[in-house]
Amino acid sequence: MPTIKDVALAAGCSTATVSRALANPEKVTEATRKRVASAIAKVGYSPNLAARNLRRSESRTIVVLLPDIANPFFSEIIAGLEDVAHREGYRVLLGDCEHDTGRAKAYFDLLPTNQADGIILLTAEIPLSLVTQQARGSQIPLVMACEYFDHLALPTVRIDNPLAAARAVEYLSSLGHRRIATITGPMQNPICIDRVKGYQSEMARQQLAVNPGWIVEGDFGFLSGYQQGQLLLALPPEARPSAIFCHSDEMAIGLMKAARDASVRVPEDLSVIGFDNIGLSEYCQPELTTVSQPRDEIGRCAMRLLLDVLRKKQVPHQQVLSTQLIVRASTAQAPKP
Amino acid sequence: MPTIKDVALAAGCSTATVSRALANPEKVTEATRKRVASAIAKVGYSPNLAARNLRRSESRTIVVLLPDIANPFFSEIIAGLEDVAHREGYRVLLGDCEHDTGRAKAYFDLLPTNQADGIILLTAEIPLSLVTQQARGSQIPLVMACEYFDHLALPTVRIDNPLAAARAVEYLSSLGHRRIATITGPMQNPICIDRVKGYQSEMARQQLAVNPGWIVEGDFGFLSGYQQGQLLLALPPEARPSAIFCHSDEMAIGLMKAARDASVRVPEDLSVIGFDNIGLSEYCQPELTTVSQPRDEIGRCAMRLLLDVLRKKQVPHQQVLSTQLIVRASTAQAPKP
DNA sequence: CTGAAAGCGCTTACAG
DNA sequence: CTGAAAGCGCTTACAG
Numbered sequence: 001m002p003t004i005k006d007v008a009l010a011a012g013c014s015t016a017t018v019s020r021a022l023a024n025p026e027k028v029t030e031a032t033r034k035r036v037a038s039a040i041a042k043v044g045y046s047p048n049l050a051a052r053n054l055r056r057s058e059s060r061t062i063v064v065l066l067p068d069i070a071n072p073f074f075s076e077i078i079a080g081l082e083d084v085a086h087r088e089g090y091r092v093l094l095g096d097c098e099h100d101t102g103r104a105k106a107y108f109d110l111l112p113t114n115q116a117d118g119i120i121l122l123t124a125e126i127p128l129s130l131v132t133q134q135a136r137g138s139q140i141p142l143v144m145a146c147e148y149f150d151h152l153a154l155p156t157v158r159i160d161n162p163l164a165a166a167r168a169v170e171y172l173s174s175l176g177h178r179r180i181a182t183i184t185g186p187m188q189n190p191i192c193i194d195r196v197k198g199y200q201s202e203m204a205r206q207q208l209a210v211n212p213g214w215i216v217e218g219d220f221g222f223l224s225g226y227q228q229g230q231l232l233l234a235l236p237p238e239a240r241p242s243a244i245f246c247h248s249d250e251m252a253i254g255l256m257k258a259a260r261d262a263s264v265r266v267p268e269d270l271s272v273i274g275f276d277n278i279g280l281s282e283y284c285q286p287e288l289t290t291v292s293q294p295r296d297e298i299g300r301c302a303m304r305l306l307l308d309v310l311r312k313k314q315v316p317h318q319q320v321l322s323t324q325l326i327v328r329a330s331t332a333q334a335p336k337p
Numbered sequence: 338m339p340t341i342k343d344v345a346l347a348a349g350c351s352t353a354t355v356s357r358a359l360a361n362p363e364k365v366t367e368a369t370r371k372r373v374a375s376a377i378a379k380v381g382y383s384p385n386l387a388a389r390n391l392r393r394s395e396s397r398t399i400v401v402l403l404p405d406i407a408n409p410f411f412s413e414i415i416a417g418l419e420d421v422a423h424r425e426g427y428r429v430l431l432g433d434c435e436h437d438t439g440r441a442k443a444y445f446d447l448l449p450t451n452q453a454d455g456i457i458l459l460t461a462e463i464p465l466s467l468v469t470q471q472a473r474g475s476q477i478p479l480v481m482a483c484e485y486f487d488h489l490a491l492p493t494v495r496i497d498n499p500l501a502a503a504r505a506v507e508y509l510s511s512l513g514h515r516r517i518a519t520i521t522g523p524m525q526n527p528i529c530i531d532r533v534k535g536y537q538s539e540m541a542r543q544q545l546a547v548n549p550g551w552i553v554e555g556d557f558g559f560l561s562g563y564q565q566g567q568l569l570l571a572l573p574p575e576a577r578p579s580a581i582f583c584h585s586d587e588m589a590i591g592l593m594k595a596a597r598d599a600s601v602r603v604p605e606d607l608s609v610i611g612f613d614n615i616g617l618s619e620y621c622q623p624e625l626t627t628v629s630q631p632r633d634e635i636g637r638c639a640m641r642l643l644l645d646v647l648r649k650k651q652v653p654h655q656q657v658l659s660t661q662l663i664v665r666a667s668t669a670q671a672p673k674p
Numbered sequence: 675c676t677g678a679a680a681g682c683g684c685t686t687a688c689a690g
Numbered sequence: 691c692t693g694a695a696a697g698c699g700c701t702t703a704c705a706g
Contacts (some may be wrong), residue, residue: 016676020675050390283590283591354693362691
């Protein structure tokens with residue numbers, strides 16, 4: 001592999017000049033710039049970034065930490081992230097924490113040794129100490145997306161979860177539903193707590209009572225929607241919900257399967273709302289009413305925010321993207337009592 | 338950030354000794370080993386891998402190229418890959434080619450400058466020249482999974498696509514179906530050609546005629562299954578298939594939606610088989626009969642294979658993992674004529 | 675505008 | 691078993 005020395009030899013100049021011609025062309029005469037350019041082409045040179053990074057103390061690599069890469073919800077966010085990164089000359093190192101809080105540390109350790117320049121957190125399932133120490137003390141470039149930490153002023157890209165949940169409940173209420181339940185994601189996630197709060201406050205605003213049994217916890221996956229759905233549908237008739245708001249589309253689809261099994265018709269007997277608007281939500285039966293999140297844009301925003309942090313620009317501490325209730329066929333007027 | 342010098346100072350030895358204590362503990366006395374260890378703990382040292390990599394001419398980074406990260410099919414493969422890599426002290430750099438053949442080159446360029454040690458290809462949508470030059474000439478460590486190139490003897494992890502397709506057709510035939518169609522993936526993919534071959538040879542073996550209109554091309558996504566499904570279901574009754582084998586579950590689910598729209602009942606009027614066994618296939622309506630691929634294991638195998646290549650071990654040129662036909666509710670006896 | 679030289683943090687023959 | 695020294699390939703003050 002040819003090095004900068006070979007180029008210098010071929011161009012008849014020093015390695016310093018080659019380096020300058022590449023990094024600061026304006027510091028070099030037109031003529032040398034051209035000689036260097038053709039020398040580079042001739043020897044087929046491409047710079048060794050490991051050496052450059054060592055020298056510059058940067059890596060042009062961004063770590064993206066996520067709870068579980070096999071969860072398709074993240075795929076589109078990552079696609080957005082990676083596209084922005086690529087355009088800006090950065091690379092994305094994927095850190096799958098597999099819901100294991102210990103794994104995150106290994107990735108944070110890449111920062112102090114310049115193996116990564118910054119971190120985008122798509123999960124709050126990491127030791128809080130990593131974030132407080134690093135983000136505050138050593139000013140590690142860190143951006144969160146989707147999730148957030150409560151008492152920390154990290155730059156964050158997110159949606160308004162309480163509002164989105166309230167809108168979903170408001171819509172169900174407008175259809176005449178009074179017994180509205182919710183299947184949540186894991187309640188250690190602040191966003192799930194937020195959605196429950198939005199649910200509760202809107203129920204209160206609509207003067208609807210909340211049966212404590214109507215708030216059940218899932219894990220975002222199909223199976224938990226199915227299982228918790230079975231529980232809700234097994235409630236005695238006077239307590240059985242006529243509408244259920246789920247914190248993910250997968251759980252909503254699992255719930256609809258539980259309804260089929262129990263011969264409960266959606267939407268005639270039961271209205272269902274999901275969250276995320278994954279591709280599938282248009283192809284399930286019935287098509288799913290859901291809260292749409294701009295996943296691609298969340299990824300792009302987060303990466304742009306982090307690059308701004310790296311470039312020492314002022315960045316907003318909160319970037320709130322808007323959601324949209326997409327009404328499809330899984331919701332309908334509440335059944336007559 | 339403390340460097341190896343700080344450790345040497347604290348341990349009262351040279352940097353060479355510190356380095357050896359870390360890399361080849363057996364070359365160092367018990368006593369110095371201990372002094373070094375406690376010095377490391379004291380100063381809070383962790384080695385700068387950029388410097389190590391520059392020196393060792395390796396990066397411990399594996400590039401994974403895939404056509405489109407937003408496609409959930411790959412998520413689980415990546416999860417498997419990344420788990421093996423992590424255990425072996427390697428990192429995974431994700432290269433999303435976005436179906437754009439130009440992007441791959443940037444990732445291949447990481448190899449000669451030691452920014453990556455090897456490549457796992459999950460796509461054949463890259464310029465063939467990259468592979469032939471690099472794999473043969475410069476012996477770039479390269480492993481393929483899922484896809485493969487026809488005339489190249491690259492180490493490859495894959496399934497037996499013709500066999501899997503033939504099994505699906507055989508099963509449909511055993512249910513009495515005679516008019517069996519197929520919705521393929523993009524036909525520039527060798528695996529799709531293989532599946533069509535398997536379909537054709539099994540049709541022939543069962544002495545079933547193939548109407549040329551029964552082989553239609555999709556792109557693996559929901560929408561193309563829906564659209565091509567509409568076409569197939571619009572064929573005149575005598576040519577209309579009673580069973581359709583799809584090259585992906587998403588297309589099968591799109592097809593089932595087209596059937597609902599056309600008031601064609603699945604499985605009573607139409608049997609549907611998918612491919613991949615994604616999580617969703619158990620939760621759609623009806624539950625989908627499909628060919629299961631061991632995605633996690635494909636990822637693991639591919640990474641292990643690549644690490645073996647890097648360690649100069651002999652590796653098999655083909656690793657064929659087995660598939661399984663999972664029979665669920667989308668297939669049934671052919672309707673009486 | 676250009677070059678000689680130092681140095682980023684590590685590893686590894688080469689002596690001893 | 692240990693150390694002094696060279697070198698991986700680049701970048702960048704410092705002179706000129």
